[in-house]
Amino acid sequence: MSINGDSVKLLQELRDSSHDEIYWSFRIRGAEGRTLHFTLLPSSISTRGPAVSKDGINWHWLSDKTGFAADKFDYSFKPDEKDVYFSQCINYTERNLNLFLEKYKNNPALKIETLCKSEKGRRVELLRICENKKAPFKIYLSSRHHCNETMGTYAMEGIIETVLADSKDGKWLRKHCDFFMVPLVDKDGVEDGDQGKNRKPHDHNRDYIQQKYHSVKAITEEVPKWADGKPLFLLDLHCPWLRGGDDPLSAKVLEYTNRETNEYFYFVGQNISERLTKSLQRYGEILEKERKGTIPFKASNILPFGRSWNIAKNIKEGMQSCGNWGTTLPNAIFSSSTEIPFANAEGVVVDANSARDLGKDLAHSIRVYLESYHE
Ligand SMILES: [Zn+2]
Numbered sequence: 001m002s003i004n005g006d007s008v009k010l011l012q013e014l015r016d017s018s019h020d021e022i023y024w025s026f027r028i029r030g031a032e033g034r035t036l037h038f039t040l041l042p043s044s045i046s047t048r049g050p051a052v053s054k055d056g057i058n059w060h061w062l063s064d065k066t067g068f069a070a071d072k073f074d075y076s077f078k079p080d081e082k083d084v085y086f087s088q089c090i091n092y093t094e095r096n097l098n099l100f101l102e103k104y105k106n107n108p109a110l111k112i113e114t115l116c117k118s119e120k121g122r123r124v125e126l127l128r129i130c131e132n133k134k135a136p137f138k139i140y141l142s143s144r145h146h147c148n149e150t151m152g153t154y155a156m157e158g159i160i161e162t163v164l165a166d167s168k169d170g171k172w173l174r175k176h177c178d179f180f181m182v183p184l185v186d187k188d189g190v191e192d193g194d195q196g197k198n199r200k201p202h203d204h205n206r207d208y209i210q211q212k213y214h215s216v217k218a219i220t221e222e223v224p225k226w227a228d229g230k231p232l233f234l235l236d237l238h239c240p241w242l243r244g245g246d247d248p249l250s251a252k253v254l255e256y257t258n259r260e261t262n263e264y265f266y267f268v269g270q271n272i273s274e275r276l277t278k279s280l281q282r283y284g285e286i287l288e289k290e291r292k293g294t295i296p297f298k299a300s301n302i303l304p305f306g307r308s309w310n311i312a313k314n315i316k317e318g319m320q321s322c323g324n325w326g327t328t329l330p331n332a333i334f335s336s337s338t339e340i341p342f343a344n345a346e347g348v349v350v351d352a353n354s355a356r357d358l359g360k361d362l363a364h365s366i367r368v369y370l371e372s373y374h375e
Helices: 094-102 151-164 168-176 188-190 214-227 251-256 275-289 323-325 354-373
Strands: 002-004 007-011 025-029 033-041 051-053 060-061 073-076 083-087 110-117 123-129 137-143 176-183 232-238 266-268 332-339
Touching: 094 151, 094 188, 110 214, 123 151, 123 188, 123 214, 137 151, 137 214, 151 168, 151 176, 151 232, 151 354, 168 176, 168 354, 176 214, 214 232, 214 323, 232 323, 232 354, 266 275, 275 332, 275 354, 323 332
Parallel strands: 007 033, 137 176, 137 232, 232 332
Antiparallel strands: 002 007, 025 083, 033 073, 051 060, 051 083, 110 123, 123 176, 266 332
C-alpha cells in the first residue's frame, strides 16, 4: 500500500486463498473535503464501483450505472464525511445477523441455537423455525460456505422474513416445514474478513467428503439426523465471481448482459441424480412464474452440469460441495446451490433490499413447489 498526495494504492491481502479473486474492504478516516484517487491491485471492483457505507451496515454502490472501471475509483469526501467504508461487496457479518435477529427476539417461532464452535472458538449459529413438530417437510438453508459471498445471507433474511410473516406463505410454511438454517458457515472467515473461496488446501464448499472444517462436519452429522428420512429441500446460497466476460451461459445471456458483465441470478445443476435435475427444473419454472422482486430469473438460467464452469474437470477427487452432498441424501427432494450476483443481475441493481426480495420469492416458490409435491 502507498499514499502519495491524493493517490492511494492498495494491494490486496490474499491470506490463505490460492486465487487473487475478489474480496477487499477498508475504511478511510479524516479525509473530509478531499477527493482521493484509489487504485486496487489486483483489480477487483464491481461493475457498479465499490460498495460505500457511512456506518458499515447500510451500503450503496458508488455508481448507479454498470461498466465501472475494475481497478480504480475516485471519491470526493463531503465536508462532514469523516469516516467512510469501502468494500468489494455489501458487507454482512455477525453484527448484521444480530441486528436482523433482534427484530424477532420476541417471536418464539425463531430459535437461535449453536451448530458448533468454529476453529477459532466462535459460535456458528443455527437458526431453527419449527412450529409444527409433525411438519411433513424439512428445509435446509445455508450461506457463506464462501465467506465473502454476502448476498446469499441477505437472500436468507428475505426467506426467514417470509417464513415468519403473518401471511399465507408464512402460515403455510410454518405449518408444513421444519427449518434448519446456517447463515454463516465459514464464521471465522466472515468475521476475519477473509475471501474464503479457494482456501488452501480447499474451501468449505469442497469439504463435504473430507470434513476438515467443524461446521461442515456438524452439518453432515446433524442434518440427516434432524431430517429423519422426511422429504428434504436443501438450498445453499452463493454469489458468482465479481465480474467477468468469458463465461456466458449461452448466446442469449451474452446478448442481454451485453458482454460487459456476465452477471445473472442462476442455479447450479448436477449430474448425480436425474430425479433432482427434474425437481430443480420444476422449481425454476415455478420461480420464473411467481417471482415479484426486481432480480430477473428464467428457468433457462439454470446452469446444467457440463456447461460453462460447471464441468467434470472442475470437480477434484475427494472434494464435494454442499449442494452435491445434498443430492446424495436418499430423502432429498431438492438439492441445489444458487449464484446471486454481487452488484448487477442483467442490468438490475443487486443490493440488500433486492436480495431480500429475491429471498421472499425463493420462499414463496418453495411453498408452491411443496404444495404440489407428490412422492
Ligand atoms: Zn460460492
